[in-house]
Amino acid sequence: MRPRVEVEIWSDVVCPWCYIGKRRFEAALAQITDEIDVDVAFKPFQLDPTASPGKAGPVIEAYARKFGSRERAQEIIDHVTEVAAESGLEFRLDRALRANTLLAHRLLWLAETKGRQIAMNERLLKAYFMDGLDIGDPDVLADCAADVGLDRDEVRAFFDSDAGLSEVRAEIEAAADMEITAVPTFVFDRKWMVPGAQDPDTFATVLRRVVAKRTADV
Secondary structure (H helix, E strand, O other), X not given: OOOEEEEEEEEOOOOHHHHHHHHHHHHHHHHOOOOOEEEEEEEEOOOOOOOOOOOEEXXXXXXXXXXXXXXXXXXHHHHHHHHHHHOOOOOOOOOOEEEOOHHHHHHHHHHHHOOOHHHHHHHHHHHHHOOOOOOOOHHHHHHHHHHOOOOHHXXXXXXXXXXXXXXXXXXXXXXXXXXXXXXXXXXXXXXXXEXXXXXXXXXXXHHHHHHHHHHHHO
């Protein structure tokens, strides 16, 4: 049997490097597909937990506030768009709407309980980076959930409850306890932490070393 590695990816669905890192990690998985089985789970991190719930605005305005000017914001947007294209991602940050992501993380928690988290994460990233959708809106999120096979009415009712809220907040606190201050951060077998959107070869090397380390410790 092939060895199996558990990978937790701490990320936010409005983080461009998280989407880029996801694609690079997927490319690494393609390299080691005949060697190692990998279980992936996405864990929550909020780049801007102070963002007002229920309100969304152009991403360039959020970047301008963070980086000091619209000119600097546009430079950053142009750069990440160019880098994303190298991984086959067509970012449309000109129409992206920055929003509070707590509801999106709750939806990812729900999707994980139904075995649909990987597809849900991809749909939310696409919704934000390409489709210009407000991922802080529960109706938009319910539509996205339906796109990956979840029951829309069930998801909408889920948002009207507190289900998953304490669990998501606990995982966000766990990231702080682990001193995760930037995303994406990849945690292998809950022992080894690799920050950033590394290139595929680096991720493949880390996966092989994790397995080799296990063998050496036996």
